[in-house]
Amino acid sequence: FSSELKSRSKLYERFLGEGTFGKVAKCTNLSTNEEVAIKIIKNGFNDTAKDEIKVSSPPSLDALLSLVLHPNLN
Ligand SMILES: Nc1ncnc2c1ncn2[C@@H]1O[C@H](COP(=O)(O)OP(=O)(O)OP(=O)(O)O)[C@@H](O)[C@H]1O
Known part of the structure; x- marks a missing residue:
């Protein structure tokens, strides 16, 4: 997948790990020099990825x- 990441101006550096839904790579955003972790989602897990983005916000x-302050909680 490194050629696709490069084409989006991210420099692939190394593989970080793999979870149930995809693989994670350490990359650098070449326009800002910011280090980021990019998760490449496996086919068929698009909905799960959307849920994960919601949770991480x-x-x-x-x-x-x-x-x-919920009234049902003490
Ligand atoms: N931001 C990050 N920085 C460094 N390593 C990361 C980062 N995000 C993920 N990883 C590595 O990639 C691996 C896979 O992450 P991923 O989020 O896909 O799965 P998980 O949360 O470990 O497990 P599951 O997919 O079963 O929920 C992690 O175990 C970790 O080693």
Whole structure:
């Protein structure tokens, strides 16, 4: 997959690991020099990947407070 990553201006550096849904590679964004981990999702796991992106987005302060202050919790 390294040629595809290069074409998106990311430099593939090394393989980091493999999970159930895909492989993870360490890359550098050549326009910002930022180091990133890129997960290449296996075919057939598109929906799972979308769920994972939702989970990794930080919740808002309001969302966290609504959990802490929920009337059913002591
Ligand atoms: N941001 C990261 N930095 C360094 N290594 C990472 C990073 N993300 C993933 N890895 C490596 O890639 C491996 C696979 O990650 P991935 O998220 O695909 O699977 P997992 O969460 O370990 O397991 P599963 O897919 O079963 O949930 C990890 O075990 C880890 O070694």
